[in-house]
Amino acid sequence: MSAIHPKITDVLTNTFKVPAAEILPGSTMDSLEMDSLAVAEFAVIIKETLGVEADSDKLYKDATLADITTFIDAAVGGDPAMSNAR
Numbered sequence: 001m002s003a004i005h006p007k008i009t010d011v012l013t014n015t016f017k018v019p020a021a022e023i024l025p026g027s028t029m030d031s032l033e034m035d036s037l038a039v040a041e042f043a044v045i046i047k048e049t050l051g052v053e054a055d056s057d058k059l060y061k062d063a064t065l066a067d068i069t070t071f072i073d074a075a076v077g078g079d080p081a082m083s084n085a086r
Helices: 004-014 036-050 056-060 065-077 080-085
Strands: none
Touching: 004 036, 004 065, 036 056, 036 065
């Protein structure tokens, strides 16, 4: 998986105390028991650490971790196709 995945895993395990075994590509924030406040905080942390801004409700609510990783990879890489998602 990408270099972004370990950063997401680190944030989820250290900040939100999500067990590493539950952090799978198909996991959603809901399946990880992340409420809307936690998802918003996650979005802020991602923006601060990676410089990627996204609407937490739109991007993270139903997205899998694989979707989120793909979005962040594209945003960090400057993929213009992803600029509309921000």
